[in-house]
Amino acid sequence: MIRPNKPIQLLEWGQGTTTLNQVWTICGKGRIASIKQVDCITTMVIDIEGGFDKKNLNDNSIKLTQQGEGMAAHSEDWGEVGFGILKSVESQSGKRQVTVEIKVAAKVGKAHPD
Helix, strand or coil, rough: EEEECCEEEEEEECCCCCCCCEEEEEEEEEEEEEEECCEEEEEEEECCCCCCCCCCCCCCCEEECCCCCCCHCCCEEHHHHHHHHEEEEEEEEEEEEEEECCCCCCCCCCCCCC
């Protein structure tokens, strides 16, 4: 479940990797600024803290992880909460914002995490 009030990490598919040697690397960290859901498509805008360093420009896949979520429930590990595509990277008033689109149904939590 995606928790809007928790920090989020964005991971990119490693350049030159295959399903046999999967490599996901962190390309950005931040907080969710907005979430919009229309017809099972979830569009998220994430305010990036620090830099957004995407090295694999051939693949726009983005994995979203949050601490204590996904398969790593109630732990300090970062678990996958979503998988989507990178739509845009913009700089506005000194902030860098990344827009990610998740094209499958995603559950967004409204309650405060445990």
